[in-house]
Amino acid sequence: MTGWPDIDITDAEAVADRRDEVVAAVRDHAGQIAYALARLQGGDYGQRTVDTDDGAWTVKYEAGDLEYLRFDPKSGSEVYVVSTKQPPEPEPLATALADYDAFVAAFDEHVASLAGVLDGSPTEFPDPAPVDGVVAERDRIVGAIRDTCDAIAHALRRYEGGDYGTFATRVDGTRWELKWDEDGTSYLRVGGEGGIYLLSQYAPPAAPDLREYAPQFSGFVDAYNEYVDDLESDLATVSL
Structure with a gap:
């Protein structure tokens, strides 16, 4: 200048x-x-x-x-x-x-x-594999888990008499925690703080996480049933 x-x-x-x-x-x-x-x-x-x-x-x-x-x-x-x-x-x-x-x-x-840096770069690519089948199967499994957890949540709400609460237990040494509110299941988390959310109010679980923990879900339900059985046995000792 x-x-x-x-x-x-x-x-x-x-x-x-x-x-x-x-x-x-x-x-x-x-x-x-x-x-x-x-x-x-x-x-x-x-x-x-x-x-x-x-x-x-x-x-x-x-x-x-x-x-x-x-x-x-x-x-x-x-x-x-x-x-x-x-x-x-x-x-x-x-x-x-x-x-x-x-x-x-x-x-x-x-x-x-930068002139010509993209010369020869492809503009045609293979079609991506569809994920419809994987998503549908994931949603089916997550839906079944949610239905069971909602039933547990409603039962716990009736028993504990509040709008919020948690039920936690261990399955093969791993902590499982169900948090519930007045609408049903808030989340189902495996592994404590920083663990895997099989159910949440945000995103569904990743397919590998679901594959690992879904087979163990029956152990969580069994632990809940044992908890209910213990409650019933405690009340059976009450006489009026």
Whole structure:
């Protein structure tokens, strides 16, 4: 960038006005680079650093628009040529702008290096295997587990007389916990905190987890039935 008219350095207002004019011009130009980067990198948010002989330029963009343009010279302090905060001091700005053409050239070189990089890349691919059968079988098993757990939840609600509660037991040394509320089963978790949720209010279990623990579910039901049997035997000793 050459050919700027001479400015009386003692005229601070004139210097500031000229600085703002230059920054606005750079913002418009670097904004095009930010938009191009957003398209190249495939996202609305990101940044890229481009090296020159005299330093490094970092372009950060947000929603496809320039957020800031920073110059890190090899000698001296970094300067935010464009930012969302205060404008740069005139002297660091002048130092950065002396390298701005090199930055643009380096960016253009980066873009040129990508030309043809996707030549020969396939655009036809094999059809993905359908998951309908796996999903249907998973939903069938999870539905059967939920029906049983809901029956347990409703029974526990009647017995304990509250709207919330848990029933926990161990099956072959592994903790199983059923949490219930007024609507039925809240979750069925295997393995304690950080364990596997066979039932939850969010997502179904992964097929490998379901395959591992579904066969053990009958042990959980057996433990619940034993719990009920113990309750009945306790009441059988009561005489009126």
